[in-house]
Amino acid sequence: MKSVRVFxxxxxxxxxxxxxxxxxTLDGVGDVMTVSVEEGDGLQIENLTDxxxxxxxxxxxxxxxxxxxxxxxxxxxxxxxxxxxxxxPGSGIGSSAASSAAxxxxxxxxxxxxxxxxxxxxxxxxxxxxxxxxTPHADNVGPSILGGVVLLRGYEPLxxxxxxVPDNFCCSVAHxxxxxSTKMAREVLPKDIPLRTAVKQWGNVAGLVAGLALGDVYLVxxxxxxxxxxxYRKQFIPGFDxxxxxxxxxxxxxxxxxxxxxxxxxxxxDMATAERVGEIMREHFxxxxxxxxIYVSKVSNRGAxxxx
Amino acid sequence: MKSVRVFxxxxxxxxxxxxxxxxxTLDGVGDVMTVSVEEGDGLQIENLTDxxxxxxxxxxxxxxxxxxxxxxxxxxxxxxxxxxxxxxPGSGIGSSAASSAAxxxxxxxxxxxxxxxxxxxxxxxxxxxxxxxxTPHADNVGPSILGGVVLLRGYEPLxxxxxxVPDNFCCSVAHxxxxxSTKMAREVLPKDIPLRTAVKQWGNVAGLVAGLALGDVYLVxxxxxxxxxxxYRKQFIPGFDxxxxxxxxxxxxxxxxxxxxxxxxxxxxDMATAERVGEIMREHFxxxxxxxxIYVSKVSNRGAxxxx
Numbered sequence: 001m002k003s004v005r006v007f008x009x010x011x012x013x014x015x016x017x018x019x020x021x022x023x024x025t026l027d028g029v030g031d032v033m034t035v036s037v038e039e040g041d042g043l044q045i046e047n048l049t050d051x052x053x054x055x056x057x058x059x060x061x062x063x064x065x066x067x068x069x070x071x072x073x074x075x076x077x078x079x080x081x082x083x084x085x086x087x088x089p090g091s092g093i094g095s096s097a098a099s100s101a102a103x104x105x106x107x108x109x110x111x112x113x114x115x116x117x118x119x120x121x122x123x124x125x126x127x128x129x130x131x132x133x134x135t136p137h138a139d140n141v142g143p144s145i146l147g148g149v150v151l152l153r154g155y156e157p158l159x160x161x162x163x164x165v166p167d168n169f170c171c172s173v174a175h176x177x178x179x180x181s182t183k184m185a186r187e188v189l190p191k192d193i194p195l196r197t198a199v200k201q202w203g204n205v206a207g208l209v210a211g212l213a214l215g216d217v218y219l220v221x222x223x224x225x226x227x228x229x230x231x232y233r234k235q236f237i238p239g240f241d242x243x244x245x246x247x248x249x250x251x252x253x254x255x256x257x258x259x260x261x262x263x264x265x266x267x268x269x270d271m272a273t274a275e276r277v278g279e280i281m282r283e284h285f286x287x288x289x290x291x292x293x294i295y296v297s298k299v300s301n302r303g304a305x306x307x308x
Numbered sequence: 309m310k311s312v313r314v315f316x317x318x319x320x321x322x323x324x325x326x327x328x329x330x331x332x333t334l335d336g337v338g339d340v341m342t343v344s345v346e347e348g349d350g351l352q353i354e355n356l357t358d359x360x361x362x363x364x365x366x367x368x369x370x371x372x373x374x375x376x377x378x379x380x381x382x383x384x385x386x387x388x389x390x391x392x393x394x395x396x397p398g399s400g401i402g403s404s405a406a407s408s409a410a411x412x413x414x415x416x417x418x419x420x421x422x423x424x425x426x427x428x429x430x431x432x433x434x435x436x437x438x439x440x441x442x443t444p445h446a447d448n449v450g451p452s453i454l455g456g457v458v459l460l461r462g463y464e465p466l467x468x469x470x471x472x473v474p475d476n477f478c479c480s481v482a483h484x485x486x487x488x489s490t491k492m493a494r495e496v497l498p499k500d501i502p503l504r505t506a507v508k509q510w511g512n513v514a515g516l517v518a519g520l521a522l523g524d525v526y527l528v529x530x531x532x533x534x535x536x537x538x539x540y541r542k543q544f545i546p547g548f549d550x551x552x553x554x555x556x557x558x559x560x561x562x563x564x565x566x567x568x569x570x571x572x573x574x575x576x577x578d579m580a581t582a583e584r585v586g587e588i589m590r591e592h593f594x595x596x597x598x599x600x601x602i603y604v605s606k607v608s609n610r611g612a613x614x615x616x
Contacts, residue, residue: 017510018510018514019507019510020507020511021507021510021511021514022514151511151514151515151518152511153511153512153514153515153518153527153530153531154508154511154512154515154530159515159530161514161515161518161522161527163518189503190503191502191503192500192501192502192503193500193501193503193506194499194500195497195498195499195500195501195536198501198506198509198510198536199327199328199329200462201506201510202325202326202327202329202506202509202510202513203328203329203459203460203461203462204461204462205510205513205514206326206329206330206459206461206469206513206514206516206517207459207461207462207467207469208514209514209517209518209521210459210461210469210471210517210521213517213518213521213522214469214521219461219469222461222462222467223461228503228506
């Protein structure tokens with residue numbers, strides 16, 4: 001039997017303007033999983049934590065990811081997964097993605113690393129497909145496996161570009177205790193958007209990538225602005241516009257919805273500002289009668305990895 | 309009297325996916341202009357070449373550009389402009405933009421360089437506003453003044469990002485002898501586009517900027533792909549899809565419409581391929597009974613400049 005314990009970080013998908021094509025990696029917050037393989041055939045999933053996960057193995061996100069990978073591996077094994085879930089489902093910082101990412105990363109190591117990290121992203125996407133109702137996404141699993149900022153240039157075929165992140169990018173995330181399903185967040189979006197609006201968005205996407213490449217945190221801040229999706233999704237987040245004003249006044253460079261929400265995130269150029277912004281977020285939601293979890297973290301270049 | 313002779317290069321706007329937000333600079337092809345200032349007040353424009361330009365000074369693109377700049381300068385001068393037009397109007401490689409760029413660049417030098425290059429872009433945009441019927445664009449004037457690849461992150465306020473271009477980027481441009489006005493090319497575009505399509509486009513825009521920043525010409529080639537505008541504009545270009553197949557088979561990395569057309573351009577990783585592609589373009593249009601001008605050039609990091 002080969003057993004490995006792995007960590008896969010939480011992630012912020014979309015990064016404002018980069019809806020469905022970009023995601024970035026957080027530091028220190030993520031899921032931990034122990035994956036074992038032995039002779040035999042099958043899959044067992046055990047949940048060590050008090051976070052509620054589906055009893056039915058076919059409804060757990062790690063199942064399709066592991067099955068896709070074992071099908072590609074071509075030999076049968078008994079796979080056992082023990083989940084220590086640290087991110088609440090529905091948090092908007094890639095909870096299901098971190099689970100899928102940890103599962104495929106751990107399984108790959110346990111199998112003797114037959115697959116590249118890019119292939120792992122493809123298998124982990126099978127988990128995302130399960131929860132999104134058929135559309136595969138990699139804007140959380142990509143960064144959770146690879147680290148840094150990950151760009152999905154295209155999906156047919158999958159074209160993954162990893163962009164290293166400069167040292168001083170700090171992120172404050174607030175996960176307010178309200179439930180917004182990814183499905184609900186998708187359903188409010190329009191099918192069509194004005195071409196003018198789309199042009200503004202891809203100007204910002206270009207600015208965001210340029211800012212990352214040039215290490216210009218202020219350009220990243222100016223560009224990290226979503227004119228397409230945010231207008232429809234901010235209704236789910238109590239006092240969204242007011243909170244943006246508060247964190248911007250406190251020195252944050254950008255403030256957006258994380259993934260499909262309800263989490264929000266803010267980018268800062270230093271840790272002190274990011275800590276202050278985290279406090280402002282907590283206070284804001286408390287004033288609205290909503291509890292929240294706050295994560296303050298550097299943006300990290302490290303993705304999934306083996307831990308003791 | 310202070311007199312200066314300047315060159316402003318031709319440019320390829322849009323670069324495939326970067327509709328209205330990006331443009332790149334060609335080498336060797338462009339407009340030449342002599343700008344003089346002396347005591348007095350007024351503007352004289354002389355056209356030395358056989359290219360037909362508006363007789364009415366108020367209809368010449370350089371006029372609003374120069375007037376905007378003189379208004380900002382705040383003192384009156386007699387300005388004389390002598391145009392040696394090298395790019396045909398309506399060519400799709402920034403003909404009017406090269407004129408506006410040359411005029412403001414030359415005037416700035418003649419006035420003792422009171423304005424930054426970024427400010428010059430704003431004045432040159434006034435010329436583009438005249439021909440586009442009110443909407444200001446900088447995706448040709450930006451690169452013609454600044455060189456390299458220029459990104460217009462946003463217009464309110466104008467946020468210009470200059471991206472240096474790696475050495476080996478070569479461009480083949482064909483200007484077929486057919487007339488497509490920018491106005492006509494704008495009118496065929498839809499007001500709204502599917503969100504799915506917009507997401508594909510900004511994935512490509514992000515890939516294009518990442519490829520430029522990483523110096524990855526193959527990523528640039530994969531990303532330089534326009535799913536939004538090309539489907540509506542390729543009808544103006546005889547045998548567009550067939551020509552793409554031919555140049556791709558010859559080793560070109562990308563093939564797109566230049567600006568609003570009818571010019572097309574192709575990107576190659578070396579000059580020999582770019583030359584071959586230029587010949588294929590010429591032959592293709594000749595077979596369609598259409599003459600064409602071919603420009604084969606490195607993509608250049610040099611914008612407008614003083615010449616002897």
